[in-house]
Structure formats: structure tokens, C-alpha cells
Amino acid sequence: MWELSFVVPPTTKRWTSSSCSSPSTALAPASLRGPDRLLTGGNLEGDARTALFRLGGEEEEVLVYKVFIKSDIISPFDLAASWRAYQENLQPSTVRGIPDVSISAGIDAGNENCSSASLELDLEHYLVPSPALAGSSVVYAANLTENPRSLGRTGVFSKSDASSSGLHVSSHSCVDSSDHFTSRKDFEVIIPDPSKVFRVSGMVESKSVGTFSPLQKQDGQRGLFVDRGVGSSRLVRSASASPFTTSESETKKAMPAAAGAVAAAAVADQMLGPKEDSSLAIVLVGLPARGKTFTAAKLTRYLRWLGHETKHFNVGKYRRLKHGVNQSADFFRADNPEGMEARNEVAALAMEDMISWMQEGGQVGIFDATNSTRQRRNMLMKMAEGKCKIIFLETLCNDERIIERNIRLKIQQSPDYAEESDFEAGLQDFKSRLANYEKVYEPVEEGSYIKMIDMVSGHGGQIQVNNISGYLPGRIVFFLVNTHLTPRPILLTRHGESRDNVRGRIGGDTVLSGSGEIYAKKLANFVEKRLKSERTASIWTSTLQRTIITASPIFGFPKIQWRALDEINAGVCDGMTYEEIKRNMPEEYESRKKDKLSYRYPRGESYLDVIQRLEPVIIELERQRAPVVVISHQAVLRALYAYFADRPLKEVPHIEVPLHTIIEIQMGVTGVQEKRYKLMD
């Protein structure tokens, strides 16, 4: 197989598939690449459609090739890029078939490989078990929240509840337990003259709430404490003359498992002095069945993935443990003093637990309950005073159909109705409970708040914010603005096997092996069949050829190249085998083995770096309403998958993402579900 490249001058007026077969250019520089030879300096000559290569030498050897041109429509951008590349490098253009954004033509009726008539694929036939997310049953998010410590102490806490937490992750983890969880390499901070920057006595002002909090340590404290993005009162000037350093234990406690923007914001906050309280409480507000637990779980997942230490406290879980699962609607009446007292008590216990955890270094606590009266919210604000900043997150929904659907989902999922065999009776009870709440509901008008109004109906939704400032709250708002509930699949796959994969070389930018090419075709068939009933969908690739080539047989969908989807940059190790790294750079090899998550290749990236650059990809995947096929790389897909599967950061570098396998993430009203298809043996 020989590949002919030629360059079209920018003066070419028209260059479409039809003009391709009779080019108006008289002379176009050409090169020819074969399995063992590259011929440059040739010309593609006008109507004769022959490529001539004058090889020089005494005999002035000339090679003449007859050329048959078959081309898709070439965009002006491609043409310009091709010409620029030629002029700059005097080399054959390396511009590959697909520009940054391209819409491939519809399916060519004459092309057997692509026509749906040839599709015999039975998708179910390729299904394989998924390691983390149960394919069919969804775990109710409230069950996965924090286990009550305070109730544990009083002996009310039951063992079965403890084991339900985190079930979908831990039971199938495939993780190397030798992992560590520090990321010091990301925090080498050099500060020119610290004495001019910090003037610290024993107290630090928290400007946002105007309170003063004592420093945790004063004399003799060394080093820079990083607050993971919400500000902290823990920064002090180094007491010694040495540059800012931290002891091992301090580092472990205070350093975020994050890189890039998260780390930069944390360090900047520290250098300028604490602007905010050290911990942030997101307190949910809303009537039952308004998506509070759903939203709390999703936000927890996002913040943890970014490297912020976050916990989700669900007051319902405390109530069930302390008072049992069978409380009827009466328990929730505002004029039932015992019920009110019991509910306030469990709310206070959960808040206490959350604050204790924050005082041990926890960063973001998500406090999930109805918190539907001003009185309840006042109680929480009092408890938080001087300890953490509170932002209320209210979920409002005016669409009766959505509320009805949510109620039905709750009867199916909530442990409150697990023992109720009569669905209709459960429904009636839940509706009375809701009416009890509605009677006394007071929308949030106090403090800092974010209101999500009709965000799931798909139209007319909005987010209102009041008195929100700071790095992390800003990110939270941005995340919430972009999330929705429209069901759609996200298909994640690595590129087909590359030639470097075969040789065991990391990184690089090689084309596909034979079996990689077969996968590309099978993937195209799969995508066509899986998405045939979808109105639209898009294909995202990295900018490396192994993903672009894998996407090339897919027709009919726009293709987008993202640099953010490029494989982890292996820096000076790019192109080496793991064996070569071990032999030639044993220290690097050992460092990576010890802490694969935060190890950064010299002049390259760490997994934490990769996660940071993938944040816009996650936001866009959340925002998209149509299906997306992501064709990317092992490290990148580990990071993306960890977000959807809610896997802890330390597991990310070890998650199994095999070649020639499609991971289908189904986003929907009950959360995230997963299916895996293995297209080749």
C-alpha cells in the first residue's frame, strides 16, 4: 500500500470531490510513502493525473505513477493548513484527514462496509460484565452517604448500613493496595520574600463572615498549608529562615490530591491570606422529591474527583438508623412535637458529625435534608458559626409531571418504603408527607444561596445565586448550571490497538496495527447500530492519529478533536517501553510505582494533571443532551471513567480500561449506569 501526498496551492479556487478528479492545478508537489520508502520531490501533473518522481542520478531516473484520486470534500481550512505545513517544512503535509471539527458525509450507499444493510451486529452478544457499576440495579444515593458517627457511639448504628456504603466501588475494586496518596511534586512553591507577604500573629481574620478563628498551631510551625480551594486559616510564615517546607505528616494532612487550577487556587489563597472559612458546608433545601439527594451525590462525586475532600451527610439515613424505616406521614407533621423533636435531633447530630469531620481537615460537607423552614436553617447556621461557611442549595421544581415521576421513583428506591409491599399505599403516604412539608415550607431568602429552579425540565430552567464568592463556590455554580437529567449514553473507548501498543512503547503517535484497524471498522458498525435511533450524536477524539484513525470509518456524525483528550504526556519517557524506563531511569520507574497518581513524568504529566485538564471535558459531557462517543486513551479514559463510576482518586491509575472494549455510561434520571461491550476476542 502506497500513500500519495500532494500540496494544493492556496490559489486553487475550487477543490471538491468532483474537481478532485480533474484538478485545475497544473503542478502540485507530491510525495509518495510506501512500506519501506519515501519519495519526495515529485509533482502531480495536471490532467494526465500522473505523479512523476525524478530521482536524479546519471541516468536521470524518472518514476511515473498513475494516480486515481478519491477524496471527500476538503474544507478551506484543511487546504490552508496543508499549504502552510508544506511551506513551513518543505515536507509533505502531515495534516491528517480530519480538521478540528468535521462533519463526515452521510453513509455512502455504495459502500458495503458502512451500509446498515451489512450490519449483523447483535449488541447484546458483545456484552461483558462491568467491574464497578451494577448494570441493572441502581443503588439509592442516600445509602452511599456517610455513616453516622454520633449514632455509632450510642450503639444505634447497625452493621448492615455500614456495609452498604460505597458498595458499588469497593466490592469490585481492582486496585494495587500499595498506592499512596500524596502529591508533593505539585506543590513546590517558591516565595521570594515571605516575611513581606505574611504577617501572622495568633489569629487570622476570616473576611467573609467577619469572625476570628485561632490558628491550629502557632509557634514553631513551619511551612505552607494548602487549603484545597476554599481558603484556610492554617497558613503561617515559616518560623525558621529556611524556605517553606512541610513535614511529611503535615503534607499528608493538608495537601490536596489535586494539580493545576485546584492547586493554584489553594496556593494563591494561602499567599494572599485566607479570604474564606477553611471549610464549606453546602446545605440542601427543598421539599421531598425535588432531587436534593441526587444533586448532593452528584456534586460530591464531582468535587471528590477534582481532588477536594468532600463528604455527603444524609439526615434521612440518621433518622432511619435512630427511629427505624417505617415512620408514617404523621411523623413529619409540623404540629407533631415528638416528630419535630426527633427530626431536629437527628439533623443536629448529622451537623455535629459534619463539623467534627471538617475540624479534622474535611473541606466540603454536603448536608442533605429538607431544611425547609427558616428555624431549622437558623439552627444550622448557629452550629456552623466560626467553624464553616454555609451555602444553601435549594432545588425547586414547578413541573407537576416531574414531581409525580420523582415521587414514584422515591417509592421504588427509598429505604423508607422498602418494607411497603403495596405501591399505592406507599404513594399515598409519601404524598401526605409531602403535604405536611408544603404547609410550612419557607423558600431560602437568607445568607448565601444557590437556587436551582426547574433545572430538569429541559426548558426555562434557571439558577439564581445570592452572595456567592470564592473559587470553589464559583466552580460549584458553574457545574450545577451545566448539569441536567436528559437520558443519553456516553460511549467511552480507547483507540484501536496502535503499532506502539504492539511494541509496548508508551505515548508516541503511531497509526493502528492490523487488529486496531479491524476494531475501527467494528466500532463504526457498533456506533451506527447503537445510535441509529438517536437524532444526533457527536464523536470526540484526541488529536493523536490513533484515535482519529479509529474514528475515521464512522460516518454521519460530527467529529471533534480535543487536545484535552490526548494521552498522558510521558515527557522524556515518550516512546520508551516500561522495561527501558526501568533499566535507564530506575529512580523514575520506582517513583511512579510508589505513587502513580501524583507521579509526574519529567517534562510530562501526572494523572492528577490529566484530571485537571479533563475538567472542561466533564463539564461538556454533563452539558451535552445528545449521545457522545469519546475515542481516547488509557490514562484519559481511566480519569473520565473514575468520575462517572465515582471511584476514589487513588484508584484512577489502576482502573481497567482494556483495548477494543466500549464502556457505555448511561446518564439518566436515576443516576449513572454502565454496560461494557467487548468487540474483539
Ligand SMILES: Nc1ncnc2c1ncn2[C@@H]1O[C@H](COP(=O)(O)OP(=O)(O)O)[C@@H](O)[C@H]1O
Ligand atoms: N433539580 C431537580 N429537580 C427536580 N427533580 C430532580 C432534580 N434533580 C434530580 N431530580 C430527580 O428527582 C428524583 C428524586 O430525587 P431525590 O434526590 O431522591 O429527592 P429528594 O432528596 O429531594 O427527596 C431523582 O431520581 C431525579 O430523577
Ligand SMILES: O=P(O)(O)OC[C@H]1O[C@@](CO)(OP(=O)(O)O)[C@@H](O)[C@@H]1O
Ligand atoms: O499510566 P499507564 O498505566 O502507564 O497507562 C498509560 C499508557 O497507556 C498507553 C499504552 O501503554 O496508552 P495508549 O494506549 O493510548 O497508547 C501509553 O501511551 C500511556 O503512557
